[in-house]
Amino acid sequence: MDAGRLCRIWGLVLGLFFAAPLGYLAYENVRLRSDVAGILAVARTWGPLRNSLLLAGAVSAAAMVAGTAMAWATVRLNLPGRRFWAALAPLPLVFPTFVGATAFIALLARGGLAEQILSPLGVGALPRLQGFWAAWLVLTLFTYPYVYLPVRARLRHLDPVYEEAARVLGRRRRSVFATVTLPATLPAISAGGLLVCLYVLSDFGAVELLRYETLTRSIYANRLFDRPTSVAHGLLLGVVALGVVGVERMLARRRSGGFSATSDRPPPLTDLGRWRWPVCAAVVAFLLLALAAPLATLGYWAGRGIANPHRRVGAFALDGAGIAASAASTVVVSSVAAVVAVLVMLPLAWLLVRRPSRSASASNLLVTAGFALPGIVVALALVFWTLQVPFAAAVYQTLPLLIVGYLLLFGAQAANAARAAVGAVPRRLSEGAQTLGARRWRRLRTVELPLMTPGLLAAGGLVLLSVMKELPLTLLMRPTNLPMLSTDIWNSTESLFLAQAGLESLVLVAASGLLTWLLVLRRSEFA
């Protein structure tokens, strides 16, 4: 059987697999005899739906601008310390939003740390941090890396020859950016923006704490005592997500015709001249807000607890060994999940770029839209389908099934980024190798994989960071005694052990920083 047909079959299998959560929601709606039409017709549905769309749209727009700007600045401008800023930039993605939102409230709300520090300067009572703009700010700061990572990979390996040609032909810098660089980068920007949009639709932590009534908040608030509303809203969210993905795909097709040339030649740096330091200051200021601000709050909690260890209540004490054990298993599990996700999704990405077909597009639609469903829905769907299988108890709440769950949640990220990676391989190179007699596997190994590596690493990096902070699925599906940082942080936060929560969050950020640097950025820089 040739590779193309294998890929096609695999694509269909994936489509079926990723339809599981939607299938579960449909089944629940039938089982609970929920009056879907009646529920959807009332204001309790339209308000949250409108809010979900508004927030997802606004955050995506802001994240696309911020992510692209940060990628551009760290790849193409001669900023002092740009490698360092480049390594820090993806990290805000690793804050679980319930921790991030708590930290921002403690920092920016009335009577918070910022007010205490700034009050001598005459800064008065800050407003309460809640509602649309608060959710917009916090979610933008924590999701822009979805855009930053793929755009950076694209910019880093874009063949400079096109831009040079445009310059030689007399185009100004700004015009080169608008007519050459931006169109070549647009697929990556749009793919990242789509992930941001879907993530915001699924997020519960930030909208709960910052009090913005979205569909996902309604799914959670009604999950136990108004199941029909909860599952109807879940189904609605799934349909909305399918629509969003469909629109993005349509736009992508319309603008197709971009070029896909990559190069190992380092991209030319633009000398900013006297703007060098002001632009650097802007990059640092943004990182201060997205990364240093929440870290400062977490550090403050941790420091306060370490300074006063005797003030503990109950049987609790700061537990260094426990944190280390959790960090170790978190690193291993998330790395495995990242590798599995990229390997599983690569054939579908290949299919979409090289052998586009209706069935491949349908699979992609299901894979991607699944990312908008809240973790609790996906977790319960996984439980439901697993237990339909005979002898499922053998794998239930074991590591392999947990990895499968992560794939179900984050396969969209891997597929999207991998598609960009495949798109970076010029078709003529594959064809050239074929003409020269190289067989399928040899072409993959010697020509295509090396060119795809940066994009695939970015794909793995996204999954890695997402798994490290994932909560609902991890709580319900992990092996009982497997320690994970995300669940530890949740436990500490629920118990208001802020010192412990702060320390665990700092370890989470440090571990993910180290991993993204070692596994993603460093290799992608020197690949």
Next chain:
Amino acid sequence: MDTSSSTLLRRAGRGIWLVAAVTALSLVAAACGSDDDGAPVSSRAPASPVEPAPPPPPEPGDPLTIYSGRSEDLISPLVEMFEETTEIEADVRYGSSADLALLIEAEGDATPADVFISQSPGAMGYLATQGRLRVLPSGVLDAVDSAYAAGDGTWVGFSGRQRVLVYNPNLVDPADLPDSVLDLTDLAYDGRVAVAPANSSFQDFITAMRFESGDDATLSWLEGMAANNAPNYPKNSAIVDAVLRGEVDMGLVNHYYLLRFLAEDPDAPGVNHSFAFDDIGALLIVTTGAILDASDQPTAAQAFIEFMLTRQAQEFYASETREYPLAAGVQPPEGLAPLNVADVMDTIDFDVLGGGLARTQELIDQSGIVR
């Protein structure tokens, strides 16, 4: 911590607590109320803590599996004591009570869980209505006052947290604080009292109020709070945090969150105010435990439930986590009056409370308070 908790303790000393056995109960027992001998609510049998039983022979196979909606720091020390005492190995999965209840429902007969611990009666009641819980033996139920156990005998209370009004002494004169939660609709409290309408403890409190005063009176109290612009927060801890920062003057919460915040930051300005002894605002929210119907280790599961009601475990609640132990005869946290069930409670049958939490949520939505 000293000033505020002693204030809490002093004020609380006056109180007698109503019970939040509330929700669960509801339809449940009414629906399947065949076992009249279960534990009549009016019984005042001299209850006492469970005597440590000789360890049952370990059952073959997996360790005992506990799903706990109560957080790890409160449960894991007790589980360790249990393992030491009985030599039964136990695994615990922590999560929110609602998520774990949904998980147990989805797992059905295949559930690995033997025991479920719920933060409040609501999630437990949900499983009871689904018929997922086993009826506990009367010896276990008799360890606590009948008000703290399900009428149909499917669950039993371990410990309780009191509903209080937390306030910031820099912003509030204690003399202005009311004796009854019902007075908070007064114009004097306009915009000053935070509530958490999406939180299960608040909803349990509203359910109890419906029971005591009826749906109409409850709705008009909620409408009064909405008209009074009660600031809205997602949960208890967010309210206490906001009070300590000075963002809002006071708020309706469970007593123990403040103690936790003060443990982290002893200088934070916060004091718990208890309502009068017979006020619905001074409700006790009960942590409950049950054995799952599908448990394959019911003997070990029962040993765990019994252990949680022994003097050793109950005293841990009082001394370490500063909650109210429910097994009669065990002293409450130092300085607090013994827990009494008011005579009026004898006449209350929580089990016939209709509509349960779904109806409570309807009333909250109807009142104009955004849930």
